Amino acid sequence: MTLLVFGKTGQVSTELGQLLEAVCLGRAEADLSDPAACAEAIKAANPSVVINAAAYTAVDRAEEEEDLATIINGDTPGKMATACAELGVPFVHISTDYVFDGQGKAPFAPDAETNPLGAYGRSKLKGEALVRASGATHAILRTSWVFSAHGNNFVKTMLRVSETRNELKVVDDQIGGPTSARSIARACLSLADQLGKAPGKSGTYHFSGAPDISWHGFATEIFAQAGKPMTIHAIPTSQYPTPAVRPGNSRMDCSSTQQQFGIAQPEWQADLAAVLEELNALG
Template sequence: MSILVFGRTGQVARELQRAGMVTALGRAEADLSDPAACAAAIHVARPDCVINAAAYTAVDRAEDEDALARTINAEAPGAMARACADLGIPFLHISTDYVFDGQGEAPWQTDDATAPINAYGRSKLAGEEAVRASGANAAILRTSWVFSAHGANFVKTMLRLSETRDALSVVGDQIGGPTPAAAIAEALLTMAGAMTSGQPGGIYHFAGTPAVSWHDFAAEIFRMVGRDVALTSIPTSDYPTPAQRPLNSRLDCAALATDFGIEPPDWRAGLRAVLKELGI
């Protein structure tokens, strides 16, 4: 099975490449700000399956770069999906819990009403809509709070800050499921295999378990590495950002388990693996 991956340096893209089963395209080969070029790359490669693991992920900057975020997160995936429809091959696309408004405490179901509260979320929702309208056999995998040993993420930020500070204030009223990038990559490859054999796609959720706050996630990071950092839990209102963040990022992952046999990962096991990779 030949799999074409858009993205080379992102967290999930790096983990997909570790599997040795994919051809990854970086910005030089396929710039997502040029959707037509992305579609052309698929027509040239003619793979068995395409995974889009690239995105505009600068959540705060998207408030000022809405047009660019929409091109990369909506127009490019739509063009990719239409190319896959033309070739009759599956398309898998990573999305986000940010398509929801973050209200309440119940885990979001795949068919819950979407209502993004920031420009990034709106661009990702537009991407979902473009993929669904493409006519391709497509799977949209919504995930949250991605972390790995690569790139910029919460785990690496906490470790970096703890090198120079013995006390930190961390948001405690945003709740979600930290998700190892390696687990996302494994899930995508399992789904790709099933879909190339004819299984239909759909919208799915995939996030780490158990649900936790950013504050408690940080506490577990420091516990695992044995760093004595005094943590203060603060409300989101005490940590203003250009883009509003959802308070409830819990995702119900039952559909993915039912249709593909993929269970939510325990993020604590993923965290131990990442820390080991980092040599900590």
């Protein structure tokens, strides 16, 4: 399998590069704000599968840069998928729980009604629509709360904060599934492999860590596993305002991913332990 990955230093793309030999295109090789150039990069590489692990992910800044976010998260994946359709190769695209409004307490199924609350979610939703319309053999993989030993993420932020503080306030009314970038990378590779053999499995799927938990609960487990004493106060979202509204319910129904591809939800506590071990090894 000749794998072309959009993304080079991001969490998932880093893991993909470690799991399998791949051509990873960073900003220097592929300008995500230029959809046509990204499509040409695919045609030039002539790969057997393409995974888009790159995105505009600055959720709050997207409220002020929605046009740019929409190009990168919307128009560009659409052009990538169209190029894949022309070459007849599978396209795996990572999306997000932010396409939903986070209402209720039930897990969102892949075919649940979408209603993004902010610019980031709207930009990702446009990308999904264009990928579906491209005619490419594809898998749109919605995931959530990504963490790893690389890049910027909640786990690393908590550990960094613990070096200067012994007391924190963390939101307790946003619920979701923390998902390790390595588990996402493995899922993407499995999707790509199976799509090549069974194009009829094209569609939208969910993949997040289990069990669902609040950010407060996640933080509590991070400090417990890391052996760092920390007093953590649970607060409502209303006490932690941000420019972009976060969905309160990010629970996702991942059953169809297991049924169609045999990919089970990862246990995030075990993945967290592996990430902490990796961070310790990195020093």
